[in-house]
Amino acid sequence: RKEVEQDPGPFNVPEGATVAFNCTYSNSASQSFFWYRQDCRKEPKLLMSVYSSGNEDGRFTAQLNRASQYISLLIRDSKLSDSATYLCVVNILHTDKLIFGTGTRLQVFP
Amino acid sequence: GAGVSQSPSNKVTEKGKDVELRCDPISGHTALYWYRQSLGQGLEFLIYFQGNSAPDKSGLPSDRFSAERTGGSVSTLTIQRTQQEDSAVYLCASSLVHSATNEKLFFGSGTQLSVL
Numbered sequence: 001r002k003e004v005e006q007d008p009g010p011f012n013v014p015e016g017a018t019v020a021f022n023c024t025y026s027n028s029a030s031q032s033f034f035w036y037r038q039d040c041r042k043e044p045k046l047l048m049s050v051y052s053s054g055n056e057d058g059r060f061t062a063q064l065n066r067a068s069q070y071i072s073l074l075i076r077d078s079k080l081s082d083s084a085t086y087l088c089v090v091n092i093l094h095t096d097k098l099i100f101g102t103g104t105r106l107q108v109f110p
Numbered sequence: 111g112a113g114v115s116q117s118p119s120n121k122v123t124e125k126g127k128d129v130e131l132r133c134d135p136i137s138g139h140t141a142l143y144w145y146r147q148s149l150g151q152g153l154e155f156l157i158y159f160q161g162n163s164a165p166d167k168s169g170l171p172s173d174r175f176s177a178e179r180t181g182g183s184v185s186t187l188t189i190q191r192t193q194q195e196d197s198a199v200y201l202c203a204s205s206l207v208h209s210a211t212n213e214k215l216f217f218g219s220g221t222q223l224s225v226l
Binding site: 004036042043044045046087095097098099100101102103 | 143145151152153155158166169201214215217218219220
């Protein structure tokens with residue numbers, strides 16, 4: 001089983017839609033969690049960290065469910081510019097590794 | 111420079127040749143990471159440096175891969191006797207400090223390696 005799993009998509013949604021992605025992780029010792037965004041043929045960039053209490057940044061909301069070992073990203077009022085691949089990232093306690101998922105591709109259409 | 115710089119941006123080599131990839135992290139960043147990304151795949155962790163030392167080298171795919179960092183700054187990733195399966199984008203990232211709870215990585219634009 002992969003350490004971090006994501007639905008590859010693509011998720012095709014119209015502008016203005018709300019879309020949500022989940023990411024599951026296998027190691028219960030996972031300590032910290034992040035969402036990165038990667039545009040086509042570009043490097044990944046940090047979108048937001050995911051806190052235990054959940055956190056919001058504008059149209060983006062991230063949540064963590066430790067019991068079920070998943071994190072989620074909710075995007076409200078989707079924009080064309082949100083089209084990208086969203087990477088789930090997990091840091092495992094006492095390791096130096098940030099483990100990246102393979103990403104979920106989002107395509108927002110007019 | 112303002113960001114993480116990697117060179118070359120593209121490298122085409124013949125099978126069996128050695129290649130060296132370079133990463134200049136953001137000035138003052140103590141942590142440095144190498145990942146590789148094959149077409150349509152996620153990022154595969156290779157190695158991490160804190161300062162000049164690499165506590166965990168287990169991500170390196172084989173003994174043909176090695177990496178070093180000098181002066182707490184520039185890092186080089188060397189692949190000896192390249193194979194076609196080594197073809198990928200090699201991404202370097204740095205962060206101010208290695209903190210599990212606040213890991214903001216800044217990535218370079220990568221080196222696209224093609225082994226013919």
